[in-house]
Amino acid sequence: MLQNTLQVLIFLARASLAAVLVAAGAAKLADVRGFAVTLGGLGIATRLDFLIRGLAFLFPSLELLLGIALVSGLWPTLINIVVVVLMGSFSLVVLYALRRKLHVACRCFGTLSDSQFSGKGLTRSILLTLLAIIVLGGGRAYSLQFVAPPVAILLLVSGFLLFGLTAAQAARSIAVLKERMI
Amino acid sequence: MYLTFADIALPLWLFAGQWVLLFALGFLVFVMFRQIALFERLKDAGSEREGLTVGEKAPSFVYQPVNRRANPPARFEPAGSWSLLLFADPNCSSCQSTLLSLERLAPRLTQSMQLLVATTAEPAVIAAAEAFRQATVEIGRIPADVSMRLYRTTVTPFGHLIDPEGIVRAKGVVADEASLRKLVRQGDQKPVNVEFTVS
Numbered sequence: 001m002l003q004n005t006l007q008v009l010i011f012l013a014r015a016s017l018a019a020v021l022v023a024a025g026a027a028k029l030a031d032v033r034g035f036a037v038t039l040g041g042l043g044i045a046t047r048l049d050f051l052i053r054g055l056a057f058l059f060p061s062l063e064l065l066l067g068i069a070l071v072s073g074l075w076p077t078l079i080n081i082v083v084v085v086l087m088g089s090f091s092l093v094v095l096y097a098l099r100r101k102l103h104v105a106c107r108c109f110g111t112l113s114d115s116q117f118s119g120k121g122l123t124r125s126i127l128l129t130l131l132a133i134i135v136l137g138g139g140r141a142y143s144l145q146f147v148a149p150p151v152a153i154l155l156l157v158s159g160f161l162l163f164g165l166t167a168a169q170a171a172r173s174i175a176v177l178k179e180r181m182i
Numbered sequence: 183m184y185l186t187f188a189d190i191a192l193p194l195w196l197f198a199g200q201w202v203l204l205f206a207l208g209f210l211v212f213v214m215f216r217q218i219a220l221f222e223r224l225k226d227a228g229s230e231r232e233g234l235t236v237g238e239k240a241p242s243f244v245y246q247p248v249n250r251r252a253n254p255p256a257r258f259e260p261a262g263s264w265s266l267l268l269f270a271d272p273n274c275s276s277c278q279s280t281l282l283s284l285e286r287l288a289p290r291l292t293q294s295m296q297l298l299v300a301t302t303a304e305p306a307v308i309a310a311a312e313a314f315r316q317a318t319v320e321i322g323r324i325p326a327d328v329s330m331r332l333y334r335t336t337v338t339p340f341g342h343l344i345d346p347e348g349i350v351r352a353k354g355v356v357a358d359e360a361s362l363r364k365l366v367r368q369g370d371q372k373p374v375n376v377e378f379t380v381s
Contacts, residue, residue, distance in 0.1 A: 008194065011195055011197075011199075012198045014198075015199045015202035018199075019206035023210065036310070037272060041303075041304060042306075043306055073195065102307075104304065112210075112217065113213075114220075148195055152193060152196050153195075153196075156203075160199075163203060163206060166207065167210055173214070174217045174221075
């Protein structure tokens with residue numbers, strides 16, 4: 001019974017990570033220009049405009065792909081390791097911004113959030129990193145292979161993709177509202 | 183591994199994934215409405231409560247010029263000539279479009295008034311925003327206290343039109359060229375003799 005509960009919790013944690021990655025990636029992709037400003041504010045030389053624009057597109061795409069890969073159940077160990085590395089890197093970036101006292105909008109979820117890098121953001125980032133580590137550790141104890149018909153997995157992936165589209169559209173709509181209202 | 187509910191066997195992963203997806207969608211809707219409510223509040227506050235009151239004396243302050251070659255700290259003295267003070271943030275895209283509009287109007291405006299775009303952003307953030315990087319109008323870095331406490335401005339882009347006596351004649355959110363022109367014209371409608379016009 002305990003084994004089953006633990007496995008359910010690990011599956012829930014993994015699906016939550018996937019939802020966070022898909023939402024963050026899709027919302028950032030809807031506002032690549034804004035995320036590029038954040039990267040510039042973090043200290044990437046602004047003369048390397050091409051690099052900033054490239055990274056502003058690459059990071060959210062990676063997040064989105066990782067989120068979908070988590071849901072699809074493909075190469076679970078490899079994907080979990082990459083997610084841990086990515087989440088850990090985000091925590092380091094937030095820590096760097098806080099230590100340098102940079103007043104830069106985080107845009108961790110595109111225009112869905114307006115907050116700057118803060119202690120709250122760092123806590124959230126560390127919690128997500130811990131969650132990713134737990135999922136990775138759980139993958140060693142329990143099988144993370146999904147025993148389900150391919151059609152069911154495909155439907156679930158489609159659901160998460162639709163969620164990503166919704167998050168991107170929400171971010172765009174908020175950006176338009178912001179432009180008109182402020 | 184399967185979970186059985188009322189004779190229906192569901193793969194566990196599908197079960198977990200669907201519930202998380204449902205909650206995530208619910209949370210997304212919550213976040214959207216929260217953001218919309220925040221903007222509505224800002225909109226209400228924008229033109230009425232934000233900034234100095236019309237008729238109030240505008241305080242002077244020290245700023246760090248951003249787009250000059252030599253940049254010792256300068257002082258913004260809102261007296262002696264008309265002044266347009268615009269608070270802007272490179273992170274906000276409407277500020278960037280307002281700055282581009284100001285650039286277009288600047289050749290006419292600078293004949294009769296001093297222009298200053300004040301921002302609290304870090305130099306790297308300013309440099310990352312193209313409109314700010316290429317601006318020819320004066321951009322000055324200010325401590326957050328100047329906008330928040332001295333000018334009581336928390337939204338951007340927000341402008342103050344100040345007369346030669348140092349009195350605020352008009353203020354408001356200037357999110358586009360039309361609102362920028364309107365702000366400048368507001369100064370024109372006052373009984374004070376204003377020498378400039380923006381067509």
